[in-house]
Amino acid sequence: MPLPVKDILKMIADNTKKYGMPFPMPKEVIYKWADGLDLPKGGDTVLFTGLLYQMIPYINASIKYLESVEESKYLSVLMKAGGIVSVISKLLLRVSEEELKEQYEVLRGIAILLKKTGTQFGYLYENDMYSGALLYDMGLDNDFREYAVMVYNKLKSLGVRTLITIDPHTTYMMREVYKNIIPGYDLMVKNYFEILTNSSIEPTKILKESATLHDPCYYARYLKIIDEPRRLLEKGGINIMEPERNKELTFCCGGPIESITPGLSKRVAQLRVSELSIANKNIITMCPICYANLSRVKPKDVAVKDVSHYLYTIYR
Amino acid sequence: MKKIDAILKEIYTALDDQSLQSGLQRTLKNLLPASHKVLKRWPYLIKLADEVRKIREETLKNLDYYIDEIIKNVESINGKGYFAKDRHEAIKIIDEIVGNDRKLIVKAKSMVTEELKLREHLIEKGHIVYETDLGELLIQISKDKPMHAIAPAIHMSREKAVKLLKNIGVHVSEEMSYEDIVKGVRMFLREKFINADVGISGANVVAADSGATILISNEGNIRLSTILPPKHIAIASIEKIMPTINDAYKQALVQAGYAGLYPPTYLSLTAGPSSTADIEYHRVYGVHGPKEFHLILYDGGRSDAIKNQYLWEQLLCIKCGRCQAECPIWDLVANIWGGSVYGGPMGIVWTAITEDIDTAAQLALICLGCGRCKEVCPMKINMPDIIRYLKTYISKTII
Numbered sequence: 243m244p245l246p247v248k249d250i251l252k253m254i255a256d257n258t259k260k261y262g263m264p265f266p267m268p269k270e271v272i273y274k275w276a277d278g279l280d281l282p283k284g285g286d287t288v289l290f291t292g293l294l295y296q297m298i299p300y301i302n303a304s305i306k307y308l309e310s311v312e313e314s315k316y317l318s319v320l321m322k323a324g325g326i327v328s329v330i331s332k333l334l335l336r337v338s339e340e341e342l343k344e345q346y347e348v349l350r351g352i353a354i355l356l357k358k359t360g361t362q363f364g365y366l367y368e369n370d371m372y373s374g375a376l377l378y379d380m381g382l383d384n385d386f387r388e389y390a391v392m393v394y395n396k397l398k399s400l401g402v403r404t405l406i407t408i409d410p411h412t413t414y415m416m417r418e419v420y421k422n423i424i425p426g427y428d429l430m431v432k433n434y435f436e437i438l439t440n441s442s443i444e445p446t447k448i449l450k451e452s453a454t455l456h457d458p459c460y461y462a463r464y465l466k467i468i469d470e471p472r473r474l475l476e477k478g479g480i481n482i483m484e485p486e487r488n489k490e491l492t493f494c495c496g497g498p499i500e501s502i503t504p505g506l507s508k509r510v511a512q513l514r515v516s517e518l519s520i521a522n523k524n525i526i527t528m529c530p531i532c533y534a535n536l537s538r539v540k541p542k543d544v545a546v547k548d549v550s551h552y553l554y555t556i557y558r
Numbered sequence: 559m560k561k562i563d564a565i566l567k568e569i570y571t572a573l574d575d576q577s578l579q580s581g582l583q584r585t586l587k588n589l590l591p592a593s594h595k596v597l598k599r600w601p602y603l604i605k606l607a608d609e610v611r612k613i614r615e616e617t618l619k620n621l622d623y624y625i626d627e628i629i630k631n632v633e634s635i636n637g638k639g640y641f642a643k644d645r646h647e648a649i650k651i652i653d654e655i656v657g658n659d660r661k662l663i664v665k666a667k668s669m670v671t672e673e674l675k676l677r678e679h680l681i682e683k684g685h686i687v688y689e690t691d692l693g694e695l696l697i698q699i700s701k702d703k704p705m706h707a708i709a710p711a712i713h714m715s716r717e718k719a720v721k722l723l724k725n726i727g728v729h730v731s732e733e734m735s736y737e738d739i740v741k742g743v744r745m746f747l748r749e750k751f752i753n754a755d756v757g758i759s760g761a762n763v764v765a766a767d768s769g770a771t772i773l774i775s776n777e778g779n780i781r782l783s784t785i786l787p788p789k790h791i792a793i794a795s796i797e798k799i800m801p802t803i804n805d806a807y808k809q810a811l812v813q814a815g816y817a818g819l820y821p822p823t824y825l826s827l828t829a830g831p832s833s834t835a836d837i838e839y840h841r842v843y844g845v846h847g848p849k850e851f852h853l854i855l856y857d858g859g860r861s862d863a864i865k866n867q868y869l870w871e872q873l874l875c876i877k878c879g880r881c882q883a884e885c886p887i888w889d890l891v892a893n894i895w896g897g898s899v900y901g902g903p904m905g906i907v908w909t910a911i912t913e914d915i916d917t918a919a920q921l922a923l924i925c926l927g928c929g930r931c932k933e934v935c936p937m938k939i940n941m942p943d944i945i946r947y948l949k950t951y952i953s954k955t956i957i
Contacts (some may be wrong), residue, residue: 244566247923251953379927381949463929494928496884503566503924509573510886510926 245312246326253327254376254501255385263293264376264501267300268329273367279353283534289356290405292412293372294530299341301534303499304330309504313370318450345530351435351554352408358557361439363406363535369396373415379498387423390415394424404430406437408550410460410467410529419466435528437468439554445556448479453552454521455482456514456536457492458529471528473548478556484522493517497531512540520542526552559916562923565895569924572891578713582892585712589883592818593934603815607936610809614874614937617766617799618864619720624766624799625855632769635830636843637851639769645674648793648856650675652758653683655791655852660684661755664747664787666773666780667691668760669877670795670856672704672899673912676758688750688777692743696722703899705892707879708817713892747779757787757848761794762813764807764875769853770829772810774822781826790848792828795856797873803827809876816878863911868947872907874937879904881931881941887924895924903931903941910948919952 254264272293281289311326357361371393375426377386397405407413416429442488454477468489487493494510496510515536518525527533537546572578597603617624625641632639642648656663663685663944665677677698680687689698693711697704699722711719720739723730723746729740759780761771771792775781784790800806807825814822832847843849863869882888882902893901897909897917906925910918922945931941 244563244570247562247566375788379946380923381953383950383953458925459928459930463933490933491884491930494926494930495927496886498926498928499924503569506566506569506573506887506890506924509890513886513889541858 243312243315243531245308245502245504249326250308250502251380251382253330254380255382258372258374258377258389259385263297263521264374265297265300267337271296271342271364272370274342276353276365276367277348279350280281281353281363283364284366284369284400284402285362286401287361287404287406288402289353289363289365290407290412290416291349291370292407292409292415293370294301294409294411295345296342296532297372298345298530299337301531302341302538303337303533305500305504305538308501309508312503312505319526321400348530348548348550349408351550351558352419355404355438355553355557356434357442359443361406361436361437361441366400371396373412375411375415376501378415378419380502390420390423394420394427394429397429401413404432406432406434408434409479409531410458410465411531413467414460414464422558423472424549430516432551433465433467433470435467435474438474438557439470443557445478446558447556449552450479450554452481452483452522452523453526454485454518454529455488455526455549456485456495456518456532457489458527458532459492459494461528462490462492474553475526475549475556478552480556481513483522485518487517495529495532495535497529497535500535507535508539511535515539515541515544560897560920562920564925565835568606568894569891572894575713576612577624577715577718578599578894579920580891581713581715582889584608585706585709586889588711589818591755593880593883595815596815596818596820600820603812603936606808607812607816609878610805611814611874611937613800613805614809618797618870618873619799620793621796621799621861621864624801625796627766628764628769628799628855630879631767632830632851632853635769635834635851637769637830637853640854641857642853642854643857645858648674648854648858649676649679649905651852651854652680652791652793654758655789655850656680656683656685658683660686662750662753663756663758664750664754665689666757666775666783667704667710668709668758668793669704669759669899670793670858673795673858674793674856676793680754689752690783691746691775691777692740695747697815699723699726703893703896705894705901706882707877708819709879735861751782751786754787756782756789756791757783757785758791758793759784761792761798761853762808763809764794764799764802764803764853764855766799767802768829770803770827771853772806772829773826774810774814774819774824775826776819776823778824781824784826784828785832785847788844788848788876789850789852790828790831791852793856795852795858796860797875799855812936813876813878816876816880817882838924845938850857859911859914868944869907869911871939872904872911872944873942874939875904875908875935876937877904878936880934880936884930884934886926886928886930895921903945904939904947907944915948915951919948922946922948923952925949945956
């Protein structure tokens with residue numbers, strides 16, 4: 243039974259407007275990961291997480307629920323019973339601490355590595371924000387424009403001039419998309435791979451491991467960030483086994499359509515996981531959306547890990 | 559208009575269709591390496607593709623001029639040239655050329671004639687029509703829509719193909735080898751070619767300096783359909799125009815290469831009807847080839863699309879089908895993800911241009927925006943961006 247796409251798009255737009263995120267989560271989840279790291283509040287240069295890593299457990303819970311609705315034959319009954327939207331808004335209560343911790347680790351690892359490079363940066367804590375990527379991807383342009391202007395104005399009012407981004411979607415939005423819709427947009431955007439590659443950090447541990455690397459579409463094709471993560475991993479002893487489709491010709495994980503057609507999205511993910519696991523059973527992802535979507539379908543003997551785990555182990 | 563829930567229902571049915579899934583997997587296994595191999599072995603095609611894009615961009619800016627040129631130049635090679643704004647005009651012209659009494663018509667595979675629903679129309683008028691491309695013949699019998707620009711019947715198993723061919727009187731059986739099935743089709747179509755009154759083809763490209771058309775084929779059916787009948791009608795959509803024969807050849811080579819069939823077995827240039835002046839230098843038309851050559855330039859929404867800041871770029875498309883085979887969604891459901899004629903990345907935009915922008919906008923919602931289509935497109939058309947624009951179209955109406 244196809245999902246009521248219209249309602250889901252409307253929910254994504256409304257949630258982003260209301261909560262600053264497409265799938266609602268408690269406010270403290272945004273910044274809890276930074277506990278004990280002593281990151282200065284705000285400043286000229288800030289780590290701008292874009293909230294995607296923090297959102298993974300909530301995205302997972304929402305998609306799991308949407309998938310069950312899509313598979314059920316009683317959609318109309320469900321819709322009458324108050325609908326999908328109200329269920330999703332309650333899901334935030336059901337996310338496991340363990341799942342959240344896993345994402346906090348990713349963020350902490352990245353922040354610690356950035357500190358190690360000597361880069362001076364702060365963090366916005368409760369003012370850290372989502373870029374609005376999903377609104378843009380789904381063509382919800384009016385809502386996106388309004389949201390992007392709000393984000394930009396807030397960043398300007400906080401005195402931010404340079405953003406350090408850590409995922410491909412946020413990097414692309416803040417570097418390429420915002421400038422096309424906001425006159426005079428002047429934020430500088432540095433991706434953390436670029437900072438690490440251009441820094442003088444050296445491996446403190448050499449891993450003698452093989453793994454395969456899944457290039458996210460936005461890094462490989464939209465931003466041409468391809469060599470940086472490879473160089474960082476290879477320097478630390480990782481033997482990268484390329485999948486058949488890699489770099490500029492990487493194959494999508496299926497993530498972008500997971501909220502409106504989870505079943506189809508899953509099939510794309512299965513294609514990709516089977517291709518990646520032919521190359522190697524240790525899959526390295528570089529994007530939270532890819533991580534979530536590939537993890538959903540991976541067989542037991544395949545591991546999916548964010549690149550930051552490896553980088554943290556190598557360079558900490 | 560097709561709505562998103564109807565589209566999704568079709569998609570989920572296709573995901574469970576074992577025959578479609580295995581056909582697709584087999585096709586992709588052959589098609590993808592073929593394209594990659596071609597470009598590796600003949601890298602000049604990549605350079606040529608860049609050159610073709612530049613020429614096409616310039617040509618689109620002066621399309622009206624080139625349309626007039628073609629019509630004038632076709633007349634000068636003793637052919638007849640026509641311009642048809644829409645389906646109604648195109649059908650009227652074709653009906654006049656074919657005539658009202660019952661004719662035997664052989665057709666080469668052409669996506670533009672799919673847009674016109676020409677085969678169905680001619681059959682309704684009482685003519686006997688045969689598609690001569692094997693895949694397209696299977697589509698004709700099964701009443702499906704073509705599933706790929708150059709491999710229309712990828713979703714069909716051998717068993718199903720035999721069953722369909724038997725239905726129209728082809729002497730084939732389930733236990734026959736692939737070779738014998740093809741031989742059966744050859745025997746069946748041979749007499750149709752010889753007895754046909756009219757041959758109808760599309761055109762992969764048309765040269766404005768002469769009105770010459772170029773057709774690419776591997777089966778050989780296109781040459782037979784366009785040479786043996788006394789009348790040849792070629793129908794070309796207006797974005798297929800290139801300024802000169804030289805440019806046209808370049809485009810045909812790029813199209814063949816990117817489709818993974820290189821060198822193309824047959825590249826047929828047709829400039830007017832066949833003729834001889836070997837007896838006392840008296841010109842006679844219709845020797846071994848057609849006596850009449852008709853070229854119809856078909857607009858069908860294209861000149862409106864030129865004015866649209868996003869859609870115009872799709873008119874650079876040479877319909878090689880490469881973006882389809884490289885698209886994650888298309889790999890799972892083929893042209894089921896599409897309008898009534900075109901599917902996949904290019905097909906979503908072609909649906910917006912030739913059919914209905916509302917349906918295209920609904921289809922666009924399923925696009926991943928992953929960008930592979932643009933990456934592999936010989937014309938580097940920014941399909942992800944155009945499709946995102948189509949998404950905004952639908953979103954405006956629902957939020």
